[in-house]
Amino acid sequence: MRALLDRLERLARRRLPEHERRALASFRADIDGHWTPVTAAERRLDRRARLVHLATAAFDGGVSLAGVGLSGVVTALGSAILTLTPPSADPRYDSEVAPWIGIVLTIGILTLAAECASSPLALRRVRFTLLSVPLVVGSLAAAATARVTLFPDATLAVALVLVGVGAPIAAVGLLAGRPPVAHRGLWSMGIGALGVCFSDGVWVVLFALDHAPVRALGCALSAIGALLMANGLLFARPSLSPVRPVRSPRRAALG
Protein backbone atom coordinates (compact mmCIF):
# COMPACT_ATOMS: atom_id res chain seq x y z
CA MET A 1 0.00 0.00 0.00
CA ARG A 2 2.77 2.38 1.05
CA ALA A 3 4.86 1.49 -2.02
CA LEU A 4 1.86 1.90 -4.33
CA LEU A 5 1.02 5.34 -2.89
CA ASP A 6 4.65 6.41 -3.27
CA ARG A 7 4.82 5.19 -6.85
CA LEU A 8 1.61 7.02 -7.78
CA GLU A 9 2.82 10.15 -6.01
CA ARG A 10 6.15 10.11 -7.87
CA LEU A 11 4.24 9.71 -11.14
CA ALA A 12 1.87 12.58 -10.29
CA ARG A 13 4.82 14.73 -9.18
CA ARG A 14 5.89 15.02 -12.83
CA ARG A 15 3.11 17.49 -13.48
CA LEU A 16 4.38 19.95 -10.89
CA PRO A 17 6.65 22.83 -11.90
CA GLU A 18 10.36 22.18 -11.31
CA HIS A 19 10.69 24.20 -8.08
CA GLU A 20 7.57 22.56 -6.60
CA ARG A 21 8.82 19.14 -7.55
CA ARG A 22 12.16 19.79 -5.89
CA ALA A 23 10.55 21.12 -2.73
CA LEU A 24 8.22 18.12 -2.40
CA ALA A 25 11.02 15.63 -3.17
CA SER A 26 13.29 17.28 -0.61
CA PHE A 27 10.57 17.33 2.05
CA ARG A 28 9.68 13.68 1.48
CA ALA A 29 13.32 12.55 1.45
CA ASP A 30 13.95 14.40 4.72
CA ILE A 31 10.94 12.85 6.48
CA ASP A 32 11.56 9.34 5.11
CA GLY A 33 15.25 9.57 6.03
CA HIS A 34 14.64 10.58 9.64
CA TRP A 35 11.27 9.24 10.70
CA THR A 36 10.05 5.68 10.70
CA PRO A 37 6.54 5.03 11.94
CA VAL A 38 6.65 2.38 14.65
CA THR A 39 3.32 2.27 16.44
CA ALA A 40 -0.03 1.52 14.79
CA ALA A 41 -1.07 5.17 15.30
CA GLU A 42 2.12 6.39 13.59
CA ARG A 43 1.60 4.02 10.68
CA ARG A 44 -1.97 5.34 10.33
CA LEU A 45 -0.64 8.90 10.42
CA ASP A 46 1.97 8.04 7.78
CA ARG A 47 -0.63 6.46 5.47
CA ARG A 48 -2.83 9.53 5.77
CA ALA A 49 0.17 11.76 5.04
CA ARG A 50 1.06 9.76 1.93
CA LEU A 51 -2.50 10.13 0.65
CA VAL A 52 -2.31 13.90 1.20
CA HIS A 53 1.05 14.03 -0.63
CA LEU A 54 -0.50 12.10 -3.53
CA ALA A 55 -3.44 14.53 -3.66
CA THR A 56 -1.03 17.48 -3.52
CA ALA A 57 1.02 16.14 -6.42
CA ALA A 58 -2.03 15.17 -8.47
CA PHE A 59 -4.26 18.18 -8.01
CA ASP A 60 -2.20 21.20 -6.91
CA GLY A 61 -0.11 23.42 -9.13
CA GLY A 62 -2.76 24.38 -11.68
CA VAL A 63 -4.08 22.58 -14.73
CA SER A 64 -1.59 20.55 -16.72
CA LEU A 65 -1.79 17.95 -19.45
CA ALA A 66 -1.60 15.19 -16.81
CA GLY A 67 -5.40 15.34 -16.65
CA VAL A 68 -5.48 14.51 -20.36
CA GLY A 69 -3.32 11.47 -19.58
CA LEU A 70 -5.73 10.25 -16.94
CA SER A 71 -8.89 11.15 -18.84
CA GLY A 72 -7.55 9.58 -22.02
CA VAL A 73 -7.58 6.18 -20.33
CA VAL A 74 -11.23 6.59 -19.29
CA THR A 75 -12.22 7.81 -22.78
CA ALA A 76 -10.31 5.00 -24.47
CA LEU A 77 -12.02 2.46 -22.24
CA GLY A 78 -15.42 3.89 -23.21
CA SER A 79 -14.42 3.94 -26.88
CA ALA A 80 -13.21 0.32 -26.68
CA ILE A 81 -16.49 -0.82 -25.07
CA LEU A 82 -18.50 0.90 -27.83
CA THR A 83 -16.30 -0.67 -30.52
CA LEU A 84 -16.55 -4.20 -29.11
CA THR A 85 -20.24 -4.21 -28.13
CA PRO A 86 -22.69 -5.61 -30.70
CA PRO A 87 -24.74 -2.88 -32.43
CA SER A 88 -28.13 -1.82 -31.12
CA ALA A 89 -31.28 -3.41 -32.52
CA ASP A 90 -32.54 0.05 -33.43
CA PRO A 91 -30.85 0.92 -36.76
CA ARG A 92 -30.98 4.65 -35.93
CA TYR A 93 -28.62 3.93 -33.01
CA ASP A 94 -25.98 2.33 -35.21
CA SER A 95 -23.24 4.80 -36.15
CA GLU A 96 -22.05 2.50 -38.98
CA VAL A 97 -18.44 3.43 -38.23
CA ALA A 98 -16.17 0.58 -39.32
CA PRO A 99 -14.57 -1.32 -36.41
CA TRP A 100 -11.05 -0.53 -37.66
CA ILE A 101 -11.80 3.19 -37.32
CA GLY A 102 -12.95 2.68 -33.75
CA ILE A 103 -9.76 0.75 -33.00
CA VAL A 104 -7.52 3.42 -34.58
CA LEU A 105 -9.39 6.12 -32.63
CA THR A 106 -8.96 4.20 -29.37
CA ILE A 107 -5.24 3.73 -30.07
CA GLY A 108 -4.98 7.46 -30.89
CA ILE A 109 -6.60 8.46 -27.60
CA LEU A 110 -4.34 6.08 -25.67
CA THR A 111 -1.15 7.31 -27.33
CA LEU A 112 -2.09 10.96 -26.73
CA ALA A 113 -2.90 10.09 -23.11
CA ALA A 114 0.43 8.33 -22.66
CA GLU A 115 2.33 11.28 -24.13
CA CYS A 116 0.48 13.82 -21.96
CA ALA A 117 1.00 11.72 -18.81
CA SER A 118 4.67 11.31 -19.58
CA SER A 119 5.29 15.01 -20.31
CA PRO A 120 2.51 17.02 -18.65
CA LEU A 121 4.22 20.42 -18.60
CA ALA A 122 5.93 20.57 -21.97
CA LEU A 123 4.84 19.44 -25.43
CA ARG A 124 7.54 17.35 -27.08
CA ARG A 125 7.63 18.28 -30.74
CA VAL A 126 8.39 15.04 -32.53
CA ARG A 127 6.73 12.67 -30.08
CA PHE A 128 3.49 14.67 -29.91
CA THR A 129 3.38 14.96 -33.71
CA LEU A 130 3.97 11.25 -34.32
CA LEU A 131 1.71 10.04 -31.53
CA SER A 132 -1.19 12.25 -32.65
CA VAL A 133 -1.29 10.61 -36.12
CA PRO A 134 -3.67 7.75 -35.10
CA LEU A 135 -5.96 10.25 -33.38
CA VAL A 136 -6.12 12.43 -36.50
CA VAL A 137 -6.76 9.47 -38.81
CA GLY A 138 -9.32 7.90 -36.46
CA SER A 139 -11.28 11.06 -35.69
CA LEU A 140 -11.42 12.34 -39.29
CA ALA A 141 -12.32 8.89 -40.65
CA ALA A 142 -15.05 8.52 -38.00
CA ALA A 143 -16.40 12.01 -38.78
CA ALA A 144 -16.45 11.26 -42.51
CA THR A 145 -18.12 7.84 -42.31
CA ALA A 146 -20.47 8.14 -39.33
CA ARG A 147 -24.14 8.13 -40.22
CA VAL A 148 -25.80 11.32 -39.02
CA THR A 149 -29.46 10.71 -38.16
CA LEU A 150 -29.93 12.27 -34.73
CA PHE A 151 -28.78 15.61 -33.28
CA PRO A 152 -25.98 14.12 -31.12
CA ASP A 153 -24.58 12.42 -34.26
CA ALA A 154 -24.14 15.82 -35.90
CA THR A 155 -22.49 17.24 -32.75
CA LEU A 156 -20.15 14.26 -32.59
CA ALA A 157 -19.18 14.61 -36.26
CA VAL A 158 -18.31 18.32 -35.84
CA ALA A 159 -16.47 17.56 -32.58
CA LEU A 160 -14.38 14.85 -34.23
CA VAL A 161 -13.46 17.23 -37.07
CA LEU A 162 -12.32 19.80 -34.48
CA VAL A 163 -10.14 17.16 -32.82
CA GLY A 164 -8.84 15.87 -36.16
CA VAL A 165 -7.95 19.38 -37.37
CA GLY A 166 -6.71 20.69 -34.01
CA ALA A 167 -4.04 18.01 -33.57
CA PRO A 168 -2.21 18.82 -36.86
CA ILE A 169 -2.46 22.56 -36.08
CA ALA A 170 -0.85 21.86 -32.69
CA ALA A 171 1.81 19.75 -34.39
CA VAL A 172 2.58 22.49 -36.95
CA GLY A 173 2.84 25.04 -34.13
CA LEU A 174 5.19 22.72 -32.27
CA LEU A 175 7.41 21.96 -35.24
CA ALA A 176 7.54 25.65 -36.22
CA GLY A 177 8.33 26.68 -32.64
CA ARG A 178 5.17 28.84 -32.42
CA PRO A 179 3.50 28.32 -29.02
CA PRO A 180 0.37 30.41 -29.85
CA VAL A 181 -0.32 28.20 -32.89
CA ALA A 182 0.24 25.04 -30.83
CA HIS A 183 -2.07 26.33 -28.10
CA ARG A 184 -4.75 27.16 -30.70
CA GLY A 185 -4.52 23.58 -31.93
CA LEU A 186 -4.96 22.27 -28.37
CA TRP A 187 -7.87 24.68 -27.92
CA SER A 188 -9.57 23.28 -31.04
CA MET A 189 -9.06 19.76 -29.68
CA GLY A 190 -10.47 20.88 -26.31
CA ILE A 191 -13.63 22.30 -27.91
CA GLY A 192 -13.92 19.05 -29.86
CA ALA A 193 -13.60 17.08 -26.63
CA LEU A 194 -16.43 19.18 -25.14
CA GLY A 195 -18.56 18.30 -28.18
CA VAL A 196 -17.78 14.59 -27.71
CA CYS A 197 -18.76 14.95 -24.05
CA PHE A 198 -22.11 16.54 -24.96
CA SER A 199 -22.86 13.99 -27.67
CA ASP A 200 -21.93 10.99 -25.53
CA GLY A 201 -23.92 12.46 -22.63
CA VAL A 202 -27.05 12.45 -24.80
CA TRP A 203 -26.25 8.90 -25.95
CA VAL A 204 -26.01 7.71 -22.34
CA VAL A 205 -29.65 8.69 -21.90
CA LEU A 206 -30.73 7.23 -25.26
CA PHE A 207 -28.99 3.89 -24.66
CA ALA A 208 -30.30 3.72 -21.09
CA LEU A 209 -33.84 4.23 -22.41
CA ASP A 210 -33.11 1.59 -25.08
CA HIS A 211 -32.15 -0.92 -22.33
CA ALA A 212 -28.56 -1.14 -23.60
CA PRO A 213 -26.65 -0.71 -20.33
CA VAL A 214 -23.21 -1.72 -21.69
CA ARG A 215 -23.37 0.83 -24.49
CA ALA A 216 -24.68 3.43 -22.00
CA LEU A 217 -21.68 2.65 -19.78
CA GLY A 218 -19.30 3.02 -22.74
CA CYS A 219 -20.80 6.42 -23.60
CA ALA A 220 -20.72 7.52 -19.94
CA LEU A 221 -17.01 6.68 -19.65
CA SER A 222 -16.32 8.38 -22.95
CA ALA A 223 -18.26 11.50 -21.83
CA ILE A 224 -16.49 11.72 -18.45
CA GLY A 225 -13.09 11.24 -20.05
CA ALA A 226 -13.84 13.78 -22.78
CA LEU A 227 -14.85 16.37 -20.17
CA LEU A 228 -11.63 15.86 -18.21
CA MET A 229 -9.67 15.94 -21.44
CA ALA A 230 -11.33 19.21 -22.48
CA ASN A 231 -10.35 20.72 -19.13
CA GLY A 232 -6.69 19.86 -19.69
CA LEU A 233 -6.59 20.88 -23.36
CA LEU A 234 -8.43 24.18 -22.82
CA PHE A 235 -6.81 25.39 -19.61
CA ALA A 236 -3.29 23.93 -19.49
CA ARG A 237 -0.62 26.14 -20.99
CA PRO A 238 2.20 23.70 -21.66
CA SER A 239 5.52 25.05 -22.80
CA LEU A 240 7.34 23.76 -25.87
CA SER A 241 10.19 21.40 -25.17
CA PRO A 242 13.52 22.98 -26.11
CA VAL A 243 15.03 22.04 -29.47
CA ARG A 244 18.33 20.21 -29.14
CA PRO A 245 20.90 21.56 -31.58
CA VAL A 246 21.60 19.10 -34.36
CA ARG A 247 25.26 18.83 -35.33
CA SER A 248 26.36 17.00 -38.42
CA PRO A 249 28.86 14.16 -37.78
CA ARG A 250 31.40 15.98 -39.96
CA ARG A 251 31.09 19.23 -38.00
CA ALA A 252 31.23 17.26 -34.74
CA ALA A 253 34.44 15.55 -35.92
CA LEU A 254 35.94 18.95 -36.68
CA GLY A 255 35.06 20.01 -33.13
Next chain:
Amino acid sequence: MRRRHGTGLTRNEQKILAVALRLAHGSVAHLYGYEVFRQLVEWEGGEPMNHGTLYRGLRSLVGRELLARRDDEADGPAPRVYYELTADGRAAARQATIQLAALDDPPAWIDLGLARVLREEG
Protein backbone atom coordinates in the same frame (compact mmCIF):
# COMPACT_ATOMS: atom_id res chain seq x y z
CA MET B 1 -10.28 22.80 5.63
CA ARG B 2 -12.28 25.81 6.80
CA ARG B 3 -10.45 29.14 6.79
CA ARG B 4 -10.62 31.12 10.02
CA HIS B 5 -12.28 34.51 9.95
CA GLY B 6 -10.00 37.52 10.21
CA THR B 7 -6.66 35.98 9.29
CA GLY B 8 -7.90 33.75 6.46
CA LEU B 9 -5.67 30.97 7.78
CA THR B 10 -6.68 27.41 8.54
CA ARG B 11 -6.14 26.03 12.03
CA ASN B 12 -3.23 23.95 10.72
CA GLU B 13 -1.60 26.99 9.10
CA GLN B 14 -1.99 28.84 12.40
CA LYS B 15 -0.29 25.94 14.18
CA ILE B 16 2.63 25.96 11.74
CA LEU B 17 3.12 29.70 12.23
CA ALA B 18 2.93 29.29 16.01
CA VAL B 19 5.55 26.51 15.87
CA ALA B 20 7.77 28.69 13.68
CA LEU B 21 7.44 31.61 16.11
CA ARG B 22 8.16 29.46 19.14
CA LEU B 23 11.24 27.99 17.47
CA ALA B 24 12.33 31.48 16.36
CA HIS B 25 12.12 32.59 20.02
CA GLY B 26 14.40 29.66 20.77
CA SER B 27 16.85 31.08 18.18
CA VAL B 28 15.96 28.65 15.40
CA ALA B 29 15.30 31.09 12.55
CA HIS B 30 15.66 28.77 9.58
CA LEU B 31 13.25 25.88 9.70
CA TYR B 32 13.02 22.87 7.50
CA GLY B 33 10.09 20.54 7.01
CA TYR B 34 11.34 17.61 9.04
CA GLU B 35 12.22 19.82 11.99
CA VAL B 36 8.71 21.30 12.16
CA PHE B 37 7.25 17.80 11.85
CA ARG B 38 9.54 16.44 14.57
CA GLN B 39 8.52 19.24 16.92
CA LEU B 40 4.84 18.70 16.20
CA VAL B 41 5.15 14.95 16.84
CA GLU B 42 6.99 15.66 20.07
CA TRP B 43 4.69 18.44 21.27
CA GLU B 44 1.30 17.24 20.06
CA GLY B 45 1.78 13.63 21.12
CA GLY B 46 -1.06 11.26 20.20
CA GLU B 47 -2.55 12.82 17.05
CA PRO B 48 -0.03 15.22 15.49
CA MET B 49 -0.53 16.91 12.14
CA ASN B 50 0.45 14.47 9.38
CA HIS B 51 3.42 15.43 7.22
CA GLY B 52 1.27 15.68 4.07
CA THR B 53 -0.89 18.35 5.67
CA LEU B 54 2.23 20.03 7.06
CA TYR B 55 3.75 20.25 3.58
CA ARG B 56 0.55 21.75 2.15
CA GLY B 57 0.50 24.27 5.01
CA LEU B 58 4.13 25.29 4.45
CA ARG B 59 3.46 25.68 0.75
CA SER B 60 0.36 27.76 1.34
CA LEU B 61 2.19 30.02 3.82
CA VAL B 62 5.00 30.55 1.29
CA GLY B 63 2.32 31.44 -1.28
CA ARG B 64 0.89 34.02 1.13
CA GLU B 65 4.41 35.39 1.72
CA LEU B 66 4.22 34.65 5.43
CA LEU B 67 7.17 32.29 5.10
CA ALA B 68 10.17 32.81 2.83
CA ARG B 69 11.60 29.73 1.14
CA ARG B 70 15.29 29.19 0.54
CA ASP B 71 16.72 26.15 -1.24
CA ASP B 72 19.92 24.68 0.13
CA GLU B 73 22.61 25.20 -2.45
CA ALA B 74 24.33 21.92 -1.68
CA ASP B 75 24.29 19.43 -4.54
CA GLY B 76 22.42 16.18 -4.24
CA PRO B 77 19.22 14.56 -5.35
CA ALA B 78 17.05 16.39 -2.82
CA PRO B 79 18.75 19.43 -1.26
CA ARG B 80 16.99 20.67 1.86
CA VAL B 81 14.48 23.53 1.65
CA TYR B 82 14.52 26.07 4.50
CA TYR B 83 11.70 28.32 5.63
CA GLU B 84 11.89 31.59 7.55
CA LEU B 85 9.16 33.86 8.93
CA THR B 86 8.83 37.08 6.95
CA ALA B 87 7.90 40.37 8.68
CA ASP B 88 4.22 39.78 7.80
CA GLY B 89 4.64 36.15 8.82
CA ARG B 90 5.96 37.16 12.24
CA ALA B 91 2.90 39.38 12.80
CA ALA B 92 0.58 36.60 11.60
CA ALA B 93 2.40 34.09 13.84
CA ARG B 94 1.92 36.35 16.87
CA GLN B 95 -1.78 36.61 16.10
CA ALA B 96 -2.01 32.84 15.50
CA THR B 97 -0.32 32.13 18.85
CA ILE B 98 -2.74 34.45 20.66
CA GLN B 99 -5.75 32.90 18.89
CA LEU B 100 -4.63 29.33 19.60
CA ALA B 101 -3.97 30.20 23.26
CA ALA B 102 -7.47 31.69 23.53
CA LEU B 103 -9.15 28.45 22.44
CA ASP B 104 -11.24 26.52 24.98
CA ASP B 105 -8.87 23.62 24.46
CA PRO B 106 -5.56 25.20 23.40
CA PRO B 107 -2.78 22.94 22.06
CA ALA B 108 -0.67 21.82 25.04
CA TRP B 109 2.54 23.08 23.46
CA ILE B 110 1.36 26.68 23.04
CA ASP B 111 3.44 28.86 25.35
CA LEU B 112 0.69 30.68 27.23
CA GLY B 113 3.25 33.01 28.84
CA LEU B 114 4.53 34.01 25.40
CA ALA B 115 0.95 34.45 24.16
CA ARG B 116 0.22 36.76 27.12
CA VAL B 117 3.31 38.86 26.43
CA LEU B 118 2.40 39.08 22.72
CA ARG B 119 -1.16 40.12 23.57
CA GLU B 120 0.10 42.87 25.91
CA GLU B 121 2.52 44.07 23.26
CA GLY B 122 -0.58 44.52 21.12
